[in-house]
Amino acid sequence: MAEREAPRTKQRPIVRLGIFFISHSLLFSVVCCTAGVLALLLLPVLAKNTYISENALMPGSGNPMLSSQDVPEANKLVKDVIALNSKSRGAGIERQRLIAQYMSDLGAEVNYHKFRPQAVQFHPLHFFSSPDSGITEQNVSCSSYGTNVVGIIRAPRGDGKEAIVLVTPYNSAKINQGEAFSLGIAYSVFSLLTRVTWLAKDIIWLVADSQHGEYAAVAAWLREYHTPVFTRLRTADAEICLEINNVHEVKESPIAERKIYDEFRRAGTMAAALVIKVVDKKEQFEDSLSIYAEASNGQMPNLDLINIVNYLAVHRQGLRAKVDKMWSVLDSKWLKILGELFESAGQVARSLNPQWKFGIPAADYVEGTATLASSLYNQALGVPTGPHGAFRDYQVDAITLEISSRASFDSKNRRNEFLLRCGRLIEGVIRSVNNLLEKFHQSFFLYLLTSPGKFVSVGVYMIAFALLVAPLPMVAASLYADANNLDSVQKDEPTSSTSVADEPGITLRSWKWINAAKKVFVVHLWGSVVSLFPYLIDQIPNCSPTRSFLLWVLFSTLSFLIMFVILASPFSHSFASPLHVGEWAILKSVTISVAFIGLCLMSVINFSTAEIGGLLIVPMCLLAHPLKLDLRDLSLKTFSRVSCNLVLGFIGFPPATFMILKGGFEGFSSIDVGDFWNWLESLWAWNSATYLFIGMVHLPCWLLCVHILFHHC
Template sequence: MPPNITTLNTTRARTYVFRLPLFTRVVIIAIIAFWIAGLQSVVDVQQWGALIPAEMGIATLYRMNTFPFIHLNIWHAILNILALTPLMERFEAEHGTLSCLALFFGPLTTIPALLYVGLEKFIFGGNVAVMGASMWVFLLLGMEAVRTYKANPSFVIGTYSIPTWTTPIALLFATAVLVPSSSFLGHAAGLVVGYGAGLGYVKFLAPPEKILRWIEGKLNLLGRLPHYVSIDQKTYGRFGVLPSSNGALSSSPGVALGLVGSTQRLARYTMGWDGMMGGSYVNLELGVGASDSTALESFLHAADGTAVKMPRLLSSALALRRDPRILKIPPYLSLLCILVGAVWLFLLPLNEYSRRTYISENALLPGQVHTYFGGSDQNVLRAYKQEVNSLVGKSNVEINDKLESIVKGLGLKTARQNFTYNAAGRTYAGENLYAILQAPRGDATEAIVLVAAWENVKHEVNKNGIPLVLTLARYFKRWSLWSKDIIILLSPDSIAGPQAWVDAYHDAHDSSRVASLPIKSGALQGAIAIDYVQEQRFKSVHIVYDGVNGQLPNLDLINSVVNIAGGQMGMGVALQEMWNHNDKYPDRLRTMLRGMLKQGLGLASGPHSSFIPYHVDAVTLQPFGEGWQDEMAMGRVVEGTFRSLNNLLEHLHQSFFFYLLMHRERFVSIGTYLPSAMLVAANFTIMAIFLWMKSGQPDEVPAASTPESSDKETPTPPTAERDLLLPLAVVTLSGSLSAIPLYVFNHVSESALTPLFYLFLIINTLLPIAISTTSSQLFSPTAQQYHLIKSFSLLLLGMFLSSLATLNFSLAMLIGLLSAPLSFVKPSSSPVARIIGFVLLNLTSPPAVLLASAAIWGLNVGDILREAAVAWHVTGTYSAVVVWCVWWPAWLAGCVCVLGRPEEQEGKVKKA
């Protein structure tokens, strides 16, 4: 009876790497070695060894042999190794190691390199450097295409007959379209030479076989070098099977077919011709002195006249799915996903994975206009500062009375808005004051907002920010160039006030807590908030851009501010409180991780954060450091930014809304960083599917009866019937219990938050023990049921995190890494193992992580929970939902599995 497909492929796949011949191994090792050498910064390996047309000369001819070993990055090297290895291994097995060495360090590399340099430099007049082994790949593909064409001239798709030699050409164009930064001309040069070599036009350049034999004999290469393929070991085709043009193998007694070349073999090959081709399984072993003709005739007789049988192929595929060896792969694949996802994240600050920022919206024209704020405006600013300083310590109403009189004196329409929020037992009430400067050249359909909160997020009085906004309002009033209304918003705080005003502006407010706005303008196009607390002159400006729930403003707005402040005004620009950024890898990584942490928490970081959920791009500007810049310089930055926003004909949409900034002029877009979180989330889905398949395997598989005939198919292995009631009940209970901490920590008073947290910490430790003990006593769960509990919980976790990654990448990545141990926990019969696993899981539980974070940052747990409650009620932050309703139920189900003591029970078996 023919074996299934796994009998052939599994064994060969396991030993494939160990059978690679010598030159192929050397090429792979050289590629990896050059990549490792390129990690250092002393010598630029890419610049030294790449094929650069302008650098070619007598002293740099070595580049024609070094460029295939040098790659842009690790992924470039891995893809080329995977593509090159089977082609190079086949070529070496057919021509010998010494021939490969001579050809690939000779004509097969030099000719395509010279062809590329000639075309690129003298025909197209360019100087595009190329590197990588993909030129070898297309060269070998061209040779294989010619060989395939001689055996099978065409293949049929529908009613069309397509020549087989065109396959590499299609691959050439597909690579040029799908693979970024690929060299079409370089690949084409390798393909042309490959076609020529396959047709025999460069055969005269091959080294004579007599000389190669003489070198091998003198140096005894076969005896000294492992995995060496000598001239006498050449196979001229894999395992001596000669192709035929009609696709049918004939073994007529009158035709004696034999292997081309010597019959000497140092190894014994086993060839499987299995059910995929409809024939019988034959072992063809060629030993020293074996008769090649007789062995090949036996093989051809066994395969004669057979046709492809799809039912047998499908049966083999299904058998592969049930092969128990397949179930050994998912845990390692899951671990690989986590490791690759984490490493991917740490590669992002490198130049190869990040990009320089640029302005996508041409209408912005940042820094292209002359700013006039200054001169006599400085005297006005001083007067306003005295007025503001006299208001420090007074009530919100008294402050607004004075400020409203000043704004009305400027000729602007003013209005007030009351709001009241209740969170953590506190009442956050206040009154917003705002004014509208109607655009002389507009029709009140669009507006820009200038915000200044009386207190910033650190509850410091904005002593310079308020006077600067009033001075700018007076200055803007004198200009007739505005095509958009300018709204001046003065709020009592930086979180609740702006949130209430923006909600009411878009009619999305709760009228019982937030009053409606008496007057409005048009659609908001952007907002700039000023947080100017320090008294002395400043050196640089800090841009705060993080929004609620990890949302970000359009990158063009940040780039415009950077261009105006850093380029036009000569200021330093900082992000994420990185005051001294040297644009090296450590500072880039810290900036990126700080941004990810803030976005993962989802809290409002300034007055601008409330605007971003309504698709209003906004940032907060904070001066810092000691330098020679004063309030007038900050005012000119705001003026330049407003002038750029005033140029817009439509809302900002050209640039990115999903990105990670690591320097003021360097970022990573979503297409580059998203795979890291997706890989981490995918590990949970992989383990969930693995556990589902494992739960369907019975403890003891009944012995199958021996078929009467070898033509009958292998009986399908039995499948254990899954008991889903208890696993679904445990997972549902875990999800239902998550509503308790979500409600409690968002609705109790501030004074009760800390005691309740420590009480919950104790309950959190005892709850898994209680669920596990109760279920063991009442239901006696089996190992299958524990597998299903873990499978369902991981499936939900992976599904939620993969969806969340597209909305809040940082939060999904953070929770995914903290939940990674859940993929590998399992019930154990050893009490010590259960205790250790439970303790380790408790160290990564949501309460434990919160407690550790408070200790690291030197904060009070009660303060953190209060801020989370305020964010829940005021700004609508959903981080608490993700923590308590996604992460915590998965952790609880994982602890139940760790503490489980599965009963020895014979699984129910049913036929699949």
């Protein structure tokens, strides 16, 4: 009797779906990549209106208490600090004494914080941490010290465990009119808060000495605030300069002597921080408020903080709220055409069903895209857009408010009106934050802005990234399967062979995979070494940016040649010669897999970097194909692939990418080779994760794709 066949095990639907996608990887790649780019372009259309998530904030629920009677004293402070510019010597010290005296007269606790400038150095082990590492410059003169003035109001209803911080940067050497008005706005609010009874959080006013940089002054104070010092060893160096820069001589009366302290003063845990800056930009129509929120490595404050500022500025004080835009995008013709297409699609959708709220006006789409592009770029760059970034390194929600006036301050009434409106705005924000019983947590921390009142949440913008990188694992699996099938066909392995006969083929295929994995590993190791070269080049004195860039290229090339000699040794190819057919496919499969892992890891650290990097890496990895194979059978398809590979190979090289983007946005006449080095230097000085991504993911993937293009098939 014939032996019955064993019933086949039915595969699970998810397995069958995976096999289907792998077998149709080309179609899957085209559909997903197209959908990913389209989803990215649709983000301004899909943006939602902002809203207050935390009910306790209640912005605008109380009438402003700051009145016109509080403005004259603030106006007097503005005049006094500007008048000290006429002094040739000692104006900085006198200005610090003056500000401390104003604070002290209000009953605040006042102290001075002296700090030294920080050395900008490359720290390869300090990535993902604060760029201000505490390393000070050696042999600095006494005039290089900066002095912050700090005033603290103790809340009558508080327990001293929480605080709100106001920051006003100013140049102590020579203050300008905008910085003086920043001090005036903060002083008017500070004066009001000494009298109110509803205050439940301490108020810290930090007057940051920005002659060595706004960020450096704020970061130095924050480091001291969060690092209690129980000895005087840390301040010993600062005391050397006391006879030259002794600001403590401000004690001119017994009252002032009781309120100005020598030791560092602290309040509670910081609930939020506002950096106030007045800039001398003549607005065309109305007073405007620019909001800067990006911190290091794409970190953003809680969206509720931006929401309350935007609501109070627009609906209570009549200011025009703005966020940063990429102005070169606004003039793009193809973007305007795309906006008109989306607008037409929205009209058609509403005609079919009035409840479908798809599409926005073309002008709003262009402006939203310009804002979104700026938000993506600033987050991907990983460099803070203002001194508020120093607070985010300590997980404190902070933003910079840059206020500009539509008219000059020559008129007294105009000055008083400006101080009153801006002061009431700051009062309203502080009052809302004061209502919180816990830290900001209700709203979003991961978002992209398309306007001050519209945002794209992480659940929406991650769809574009997921669609973009989805083809990578499918194509990697398809290439690996095709390469193994090609080997089996060439060797004419019988299908009914025994397991012993199959064993050599399995072993050889395994070695082939290991050889490709070794190549990919060595190239990424080379990328790590290349990332450390700037630290060595930075030690060379008086080295121009152009020379530094050329040295970096030279060292990178030499290290690559050494790596190539190691890979080209007879030992490394001992298992490659019998399996030459399909070797490039295995190498491409491993390269795509590593690129997929690198992009996914980067999306966790900084989504914007992963998104922009994916737009460059994914097409390059998917289209990489040996040119020799395409040129053997030249057709329209192979010619198109060769052209795309050559273009992507050129564009994908990081320096070339930077030059093309800079030339497209600013004009090719302004391009300099040293600009790329300056850009890299800013990334590593701020410990941006984007620098690691370029050196350890982007550059190795580009080199491996070029290696596949020129593979000897």
